[in-house]
Each structure stands twice: as C-alpha cells, then as structure tokens.
Amino acid sequence: MIPLFGFLVVHSGCGTSPKQYIRTNVNFQYIKKVAVLPLNNLTDDKYAGEKLKSMIVMNILESGVFEVAEDGEVNKVVVDVFREMGFREGELVALDIEGIKRISEKLGVQAIFIGSVESYGQNRGGGSQYAVVSLSLRLVESNSGLTLWRGFHSQKGSSLMRSIFGIEQKGEIELSNEVVKKVFATFFGKY
Amino acid sequence: MKNKNQYKEINFCSLLSQGQVYPCKSRGRNGVGKICKLISFLFLIAILILPLLFHGCSSSVIIYSDLNREKGLFEIKRVGVLPFVNESEKRQAGEIVTNTFNTILFKSDIFQIEEKGNIEKFLISEKVKSVQMMDMEQLKKLGMRLKIDAVFIGVVEEFTGGDWGGRLTTPVVVIRVKLIDIRSGKILWMVRHKKSGDDYITVFGFGRVRSISALTKRVVSEIIETIK
Structure with missing residues (x-):
C-alpha cells in the first residue's frame, strides 16, 4: 500500500519541465524597460494571446526586474510601425531587426518580449477532457536583434492524483498563470 | 454469538x-x-x-500592486473608468461590468470618480476605436481635459451562465483590470479574478450564487477590496 501511495505521490508531481535557453556573457543590467509585443495566437481561442500577454506583463511587474511599456502604447506603436513598413492590417508579418529597432525606439525600451501561444483550450485524451496551455517566449535585444533568452512550457490541467480522487481539473486561467510563472522561473531564477 | x-x-x-x-x-x-x-x-x-x-478551488485571483509605494509619490485622487473591453460571448457584458465597477468603486470611497458620460464623450471626440489601442499621448490628453490622475482599464474575459430563457447554469465571471498612472504611464495595480457561482457554497449546497449579476457584484467588490 505504501509503495503504491508513494508511486502516486511521485507521479502526480511529474510533468515536463520548462525548456530554456539563455545567452551567456550578456549583462542584463542595462535593460531597464521592456515591451511585450502582442503574442502570435496559434489557437482557436480568439483572445488567448491577450490573456497570456496580461499574465506575462503581471509576472514581469511582480518580479520588479524591468519596467514594462504600457499595453495601449505598445499596440499603437506596433500598428504604426507596420503601417510605415507597408504592411496591411491582418497580414502575417515576420518581424525583422529593422522592425524591432523602430518599435523599441518609439517605446523607449532596451529589449522586447516576442512569443506565441501554441495551445489554449480543451483537449481530449484517454476518454477524458482537460485544459492545456503552451507558451513560447523570447527576449530580443533592441539594437542587435539578438535573442538573449528563450523559454517554452506546456502544461495540462489533469493529473493522475486529480483523476483518482475526483478533484476538479485545473482550468485554462489557473494553468496560464502557472505556465507563465514556470517559463519566467527559467529567467528570473525563482521557482 | x-x-x-x-x-x-x-x-x-x-x-x-x-x-x-x-x-x-x-x-x-x-x-x-x-x-x-x-x-x-x-x-x-x-x-x-x-x-x-477543495471547496472554492475553481476560483483564482491574481494580483499585482504597487499602490502603496506609488501612492505617496503620485497621490491618486481622481480616477476615470474606461469602458470595459468585452472578450466574452455575452454582448452587453462590457457595459454591465463597467456600470457595476463604477457603482462599487464609488461606494468604496477610495477615489473620486469621473462621470461615465464625460469619459465616453472624450472617447468619441478623439475617435478612439478601442481602449486597448490608446497610447500615452491620448491618456495624458484625457487626464488633462478631465483632470484625472489615473485610469482603470478592464476586460471581461468570461461572462456565462445564470438564468437565461429558463435554463439555469452555474454563472462564471472572469475579469481583469489595471490602474494606470496617467502622468508616468506606470501600471500601479493589476488584477485578474475568476469566480463561479459554486465558489460561495458553504455546506449542504447553501450559499451558491445563481444569478450572473449577483456574481458580478461580488467579483467586482472583491477586486476593489484588493485596492484598499
């Protein structure tokens, strides 16, 4: 009975850990202010990008490491810069170094967070339904366009312990907060 | 035996x-x-x-607050509440939550609140399509014209359930709000709050909130409590 219980306890905590890359020999201290660009939404939820973005901004503010450019300002500047570069609304845009520089100059930031929401919603598996959230995020330096940090994490709302004990599974909102915290833990170093 | x-x-x-x-x-x-x-x-x-x-586990409130530190520096006295953006499926959700937020914030007596009509008049005159696209220049203009120190910008993420056409389902409300200091452009406070009608059950099913408007009032009250 005890080995079985032990197995359940251990397995319930098992899951994928966030994947990360951080550029070595970089002094992050010169980065005072950052911007979080609108996330690329690869899901069926129309507002998944906005929801995850607000969690990202909150986590950065909580960490106290950087100041964050205001959302409305970022959205307007991004639209203005893309328009100047000749892109039309609704067009898929690949952000190059030129675009990054222009956006950063207008916002007065030293680096920008760019990312995509790869999953946000309900999945089916093994006869049950569960929420899943996946986020990929990177920090790009404004002048050089170099990627300074990159993180990825995916998490689902179900677990063995929850299924066995009939505990309500985690929803998308709770999951998105956890995913963002874990992604940033690889950068800010807290867990 | x-x-x-x-x-x-x-x-x-x-x-x-x-x-x-x-x-x-x-x-x-x-x-x-x-x-x-x-x-x-x-x-x-x-x-x-x-x-x-595990009671109440479906709710979650996530808060960031820099108000105590910043209040002394910037002294927020008058605020404006911009119309809440509606990301839910219910068409009038944004307006319902904006009205509830204005009412409960007014009752809380934490700040002086600018009239909703004046805010709306400004948005129309400046041809603002979406409050999420307002840059600092527009916010500063708003602050100067209406003499407000900070502005609340909110989003209704989910607004479902309650009693619609005789069908009773558990109401769920998810709201996120932030308070921005107009002078500095800094985010002073930010909250994301989710609650369902079942979160208020105490024992034997008592306490459940069945109506979406009652739940909205509770959620907004709880959000405003985090400012104090």
Missing part, C-alpha cells in the same frame, strides 16, 4: 499488536485500543475535511 464478535475484534487487534491478544474495547496495556480509536477518528476527520479543502 457474543463471543464470536469478540473473537473477531480480538483477531483484528492482535494483528496490530503483533501477535499479542488484546481486545479493542478493553483498555489494553499496550494502547492498541487507543490506536484503533485514533485511526478511526483521523479517518473520519479526513473524510469531513477533504471536501472543504
């Missing part, structure tokens, strides 16, 4: 006491009777407490 039952009890307890024969009901010198009673008591407590531990 009586002896048969006693025999069963002795057999069970003797397993616990590693071969020594002491009936559970007797005050055994090795305390086996006490151990049986303790285990039964703990098991009963676990059954009673476990559901309570």
